[in-house]
Amino acid sequence: MxxxxxxxxxxxxxxxxxxxxxxxxxxxxxxxxxxxxxxxxxxxxxxxxxxxxxxxKKLKDYMLNEENIRKMRDQTLKKTDNQQGKD
Missing domain, CATH: 1.20.58 (Methane Monooxygenase Hydroxylase; Chain G, domain 1)
Incomplete structure (x- = not known):
């Protein structure tokens, strides 16, 4: 192909x-x-x-639904917590 x-x-x-x-x-x-x-x-x-x-690839992984929004929020919270701990 x-x-x-x-x-x-x-x-x-x-x-x-x-x-x-x-x-x-x-x-x-x-x-x-x-x-x-x-x-x-x-x-x-x-x-x-x-x-x-x-x-x-699963199309569901790329769709914006409640579950994926929660995952993204959790990831951003973890990143900000890690950054605050390093400062």
Whole structure:
């Protein structure tokens, strides 16, 4: 999956660079290359990357609910207590 994402990313950047290089001669075709490169990066490569990175992680750990708010408050209280003890 990592190699597919890298290939899509390189092809998209190549398309954008090629689009900018032919911008003076063939403007409509250049805009298509730039557009397809942008779509490749943001609508294909980025979602694939996010899916591959987030596999195996619990979404519940990243949601802001009462339990996680309490955990964060406890952690900040512990940090401030530790800092006050060092001073």
């Amino acid at each position: 990592k190699y597919i994402i890298t290939l899509i990313l390189l092809a998209s950047f190549g398309s954008i660079i090629y689009g900018f290089s032919i911008l003076d001669e063939q403007m409509p075709l250049a805009h298509k290359y730039i557009g397809f490169g942008t779509v490749g990066i943001f609508l294909v490569a980025m979602p694939l990357f996010l899916i591959s990175v987030s596999q195996g």
